[in-house]
Amino acid sequence: MAVTKDDFIQSAINEIASYPTIAMRYQIGDPLITQGLASMAAMLADVSNQVEVTAGEPFTKARDVTVRSDAAVKGILPFATPAIAAIKVTNGALVPVQVLAGRVLQDAAGRYWLVTSGVNLAAGAIGYLTAKQVSARRFTHQVTAFIPFYSIPLSQPEVGFIANVLVDTFEYSTNFANILDGERVYNIKSNEVSELSLQFGIAGLSGYQPAVGAQIKITVQDTEGAVTLSTGMKFYFEYTGGASDALLAMELSEVSQAGANPMDITTMREVCSYPGIYDDSAVFGSNFDFVVRKAVSPVTFLSIWNEAKEEAVRGASVDNINTLFVAARKAGTTQPVLQSQITAAIQRADNSYKIKYVPVIDVVVPMVVTLTIPSVYDSGAVEQQVSTILLGQYGEDSAWAKRGEAQILEKDVYALMVDNNVTALSARLGNLTVDSIGDDDDVLPEHYRYITPESLVINIREAD
Amino acid sequence: MADDMLNTDLLFRMIAHWVGTQPNKYYGSTYGAPTEDLLQKPLSSPIADAYLAKMREDIPVIAALPPGTINMYTDNDGLDRKTIYIDINGSYVSLADLGDVKRGSY
Numbered sequence: 001m002a003v004t005k006d007d008f009i010q011s012a013i014n015e016i017a018s019y020p021t022i023a024m025r026y027q028i029g030d031p032l033i034t035q036g037l038a039s040m041a042a043m044l045a046d047v048s049n050q051v052e053v054t055a056g057e058p059f060t061k062a063r064d065v066t067v068r069s070d071a072a073v074k075g076i077l078p079f080a081t082p083a084i085a086a087i088k089v090t091n092g093a094l095v096p097v098q099v100l101a102g103r104v105l106q107d108a109a110g111r112y113w114l115v116t117s118g119v120n121l122a123a124g125a126i127g128y129l130t131a132k133q134v135s136a137r138r139f140t141h142q143v144t145a146f147i148p149f150y151s152i153p154l155s156q157p158e159v160g161f162i163a164n165v166l167v168d169t170f171e172y173s174t175n176f177a178n179i180l181d182g183e184r185v186y187n188i189k190s191n192e193v194s195e196l197s198l199q200f201g202i203a204g205l206s207g208y209q210p211a212v213g214a215q216i217k218i219t220v221q222d223t224e225g226a227v228t229l230s231t232g233m234k235f236y237f238e239y240t241g242g243a244s245d246a247l248l249a250m251e252l253s254e255v256s257q258a259g260a261n262p263m264d265i266t267t268m269r270e271v272c273s274y275p276g277i278y279d280d281s282a283v284f285g286s287n288f289d290f291v292v293r294k295a296v297s298p299v300t301f302l303s304i305w306n307e308a309k310e311e312a313v314r315g316a317s318v319d320n321i322n323t324l325f326v327a328a329r330k331a332g333t334t335q336p337v338l339q340s341q342i343t344a345a346i347q348r349a350d351n352s353y354k355i356k357y358v359p360v361i362d363v364v365v366p367m368v369v370t371l372t373i374p375s376v377y378d379s380g381a382v383e384q385q386v387s388t389i390l391l392g393q394y395g396e397d398s399a400w401a402k403r404g405e406a407q408i409l410e411k412d413v414y415a416l417m418v419d420n421n422v423t424a425l426s427a428r429l430g431n432l433t434v435d436s437i438g439d440d441d442d443v444l445p446e447h448y449r450y451i452t453p454e455s456l457v458i459n460i461r462e463a464d
Numbered sequence: 465m466a467d468d469m470l471n472t473d474l475l476f477r478m479i480a481h482w483v484g485t486q487p488n489k490y491y492g493s494t495y496g497a498p499t500e501d502l503l504q505k506p507l508s509s510p511i512a513d514a515y516l517a518k519m520r521e522d523i524p525v526i527a528a529l530p531p532g533t534i535n536m537y538t539d540n541d542g543l544d545r546k547t548i549y550i551d552i553n554g555s556y557v558s559l560a561d562l563g564d565v566k567r568g569s570y
Contacts, residue, residue, distance in 0.1 A: 025474075029523070029524030030474070031482060031523055035490045038490065042491045
């Protein structure tokens with residue numbers, strides 16, 4: 001229990017009687033005496049607070065900065081995901097028009113979009129192009145020292161977040177293991193305050209160590225992350241190439257991937273709760289979950305299982321040999337886009353697997369609990385409190401529901417009530433019994449299980 | 465002994481300390497004179513009242529004095545200048561001269 005400012009002031013007052021002159025002036029509230037004491041007490045209370053948080057640190061990642069540094073060590077980068085959209089282009093000109101990949105568009109809100117696959121249009125024709133909501137920042141860094149693991153800091157953009165970093169003639173790699181001496185790769189590092197930097201290799205051992213004076217060309221792609229897009233929104237060229245360009249009408253047809261901001265601290269805490277041993281080369285089943293979750297975060301639901309688990313629930317089949325089964329859902333992202341991202345993430349980790357996508361099935365878990373509470377407590381308020389706690393923990397948006405094969409355990413329900421200080425239940429006669437939790441017999445790995453306000457029944461009984 | 469310690473001189477020292485302290489300079493406290501709030505106000509505005517109200521709030525002993533013991537009044541000095549005086553029981557000092565009031569060894 002942290003010591004408060006008032007506690008510290010009280011200790012000072014207890015001592016002040018030994019100094020009669022000062023005590024007298026304290027009594028009349030002389031600010032020359034009281035203000036100095038109060039500000040020292042405020043500082044001590046702040047230190048006391050920090051000590052309190054730090055005391056919990058060995059048992060749980062209490063401070064945000066610990067989560068961030070853990071994420072940095074595990075290579076989870078604070079990148080945002082850009083929105084990807086299909087744009088309908090109508091050629092109103094009398095000549096064929098070409099929009100090539102790499103051209104920059106702007107939308108009605110002034111955001112920049114990069115065309116990733118272009119379109120050729122005959123006079124009067126209609127076509128579709130794909131664009132990504134990124135704007136590129138290019139700069140050249142001149143290497144100032146010949147040192148191992150040379151690093152180049154990256155500044156955050158004025159608007160939005162970093163989506164990707166590319167270095168001319170270098171390849172991205174997640175680490176320096178299995179990298180040959182002289183291979184031109186770079187790492188992207190983060191630190192406990194989520195500042196990003198590039199890192200190069202060490203000569204004679206692994207990777208390429210840039211020489212003094214070398215020019216390194218860096219392209220940073222910035223995105224505004226989660227943006228609201230409406231179908232029919234107009235686009236126009238950043239620079240118009242000719243008279244016919246002005247006669248093109250471009251409008252948003254479909255969002256194939258909704259943009260996302262970098263992981264918030266809650267998601268990061270969840271992602272960091274996996275063991276960090278195998279990093280991006282997945283070996284065991286749970287490693288694939290980690291690799292994919294990291295790549296496509298934030299997901300609404302993700303479950304990955306293997307042949308053994310599949311045959312335990314649905315029986316054997318030759319087709320199951322060496323197959324990974326994936327059930328995934330992400331808000332604002334279509335299945336084809338999500339599946340291609342997941343396939344890419346799994347293939348990068350281990351390309352020997354076949355991947356089979358299984359549709360996610362929503363399962364609303366019925367749950368009945370009975371509260372026995374002393375009559376002095378307002379039963380409606382207690383019911384509301386318990387229902388809020390349970391829905392927060394096991395509801396549709398909870399971290400618990402986002403993983404496959406989620407089970408509600410009775411011991412967790414009891415522990416939750418203790419952790420959240422439900423006073424009505426801590427009274428001597430107060431009790432909570434879990435009468436039934438759902439149909440736990442036929443749990444399939446693709447079941448997205450959660451409780452809803454309708455499926456949660458709370459019975460109240462008076463204890464006295 | 466009480467009379468030696470608690471006198472008008474101590475009151476002026478408190479007020480000088482209050483005037484010399486900006487609000488929020490003491491960690492965790494809004495104690496202090498909002499002198500910068502006086503800037504950019506019309507010269508005709510009744511600024512002394514709000515200023516005195518905060519002083520009474522911050523220095524409890526001043527609030528405890530009988531009404532009328534402490535006064536504050538202003539003097540127009542030319543077109544663009546106003547001098548503020550604080551008056552305790554007949555002895556007064558202008559805000560600008562408070563620097564001369566020594567804080568003393570507590």
